[in-house]
Amino acid sequence: MRQWFPYELHTHTFHSDGEHSLRELASSAKELGLFGIAMTDHNTMSPLLEREQIQSETELQIIRGMEWTTFFGHMLAIGIVDYVDWRDLGVKDIHRGIERVHRQGGVVGIAHPFRVGSPLCTGCYWEYEISDWKDVDYIEVWSYTFPSIMNSNQRAFQLWTDMLNQGYRISGVCGRDWHVSSKKVTEPIAVTYLDLANRGTLGPEQTDLEKAAVDALRKGSISVTMGPLLQFTVQLDTTDSVYGIGEEVRVDGAANTAQVQIEVDFTAREEHWQLADQELRVVLMSNKGQIAELNVSRNAATASCWVEVKELIWLRAELHGAFHNCITMIAFTNPIYFEDHK
Structure with a gap:
């Protein structure tokens, strides 16, 4: 039996460039009716030191992860246990980095591939050379708030469709790229529903539950919506x-x-x-x-x-x-x- 749970898969705290702490972020996510979030600060996993305590307090799942923030693109690494370094990778070396994430059982996603890049947003535009799209687990086809009307997202959605037409089984997700308090947001927010039919229990560790969420991302058991x-x-x-x-x-x-x-x-x-x-x-x-x-x-x-x-x-x-x-x-x-x- 399918069991669908709403997630936000792209979040930040003041450990990188967000406004809030992990505890404040988790509380806001709970108020929005979310079941879980992926913690994806830029080039750091330091906010996850408080993960188990905050999960227990808020009863909100927090999936471990980070966002590689580089000159050639931003890549989300979700479901990893340890920090994964990217600093030795050039524009032609992304597959070596992806393998490091996969080695830990995690998944990788291309973040906002067509967002305006440097100098407005350093590295936001995806420029890494992908020689085998089978290595890519998902593409963030919707990003930011009210994502369906943004030209950059429409391009990302078309990229996803093109890859599907070529026979690649890549998942498509949304990611709010959450930096600021929800109280400041008036536009619609999209969420990613994951099928956790084989989920574990919601507790401080949540190892089985995290695996179920990562498996859903890898498999494509996903529905994305701004509404129903x-x-x-x-x-x-x-x-x-x-x-x-x-x-x-x-x-x-x-x-x-x-x-x-x-x-x-x-x-x-x-x-x-x-x-x-x-x-x-x-x-x-x-x-x-x-x-x-x-x-x-x-x-x-x-x-x-x-x-x-x-x-x-x-x-x-x-x-x-x-x-x-x-x-x-x-x-x-x-x-x-x-x-x-x-």
Whole structure:
């Protein structure tokens, strides 16, 4: 059974350039209805010295991590135990750095790849040369607040789509890049929901829970939203098996179509976002482009359709509608993947 929990995956404290302490950050995250955060200060893991105590006090999960902040790009390393150095890496050496993170069981994500770089934001624009995209676990396709309307995020979202079309199974997430108090923020905030079906208990150590979150990031069991939680499943016409976000559908020669079931949970963190009553569009996107469109609303929160599976590599759902005076994408899921096993 799937269990979805909301996270913020890109945060900072005054140990780097944030305004708040880890305790203040955790308390603010709890007030926003979050289940957990990833602590990703710039080039340091020092705020994590208080991690176990603050987790116990706030009952908020704090995933260990850091943000490599370099001249050639910013890279998030999440789920690591020890500090990982980057200072000996040139623009062609990022894979050696990624291997250091993976060696600890962590995952790496490209942060805000198309944000304006130097001199306005040193190294924010991604320039590292990637020779094998299989080494990249995820891309921060939405960054900052009200992320869907930012040109830099639209470019990042297209990069993610291009990589999926080339056959790479890379996850797409949002990261607020949280530096300032929530009381100063008036724009919508997006969160990343992770599926923690195999989670451990919420306690001071949280080792199993941290592993479950990192595994969800690696696998792509992810749904991102500024509002309601968007989910979908797939069932082939030849089997009773139901596949969820991040999973692989094994397509045999007899299968021609699959039923797609859409569900939108309008109760998820509903006190933290505003959405006018309306008919929303769910667009099904794939390596073949848009293949279907369905309508949902608060009164009709589920919908289904049949799609052809021939030549299908990946499929994701996107939720569109009027949000904060804009017609925009409100939410998106990570893909369900398809593999031909004739």
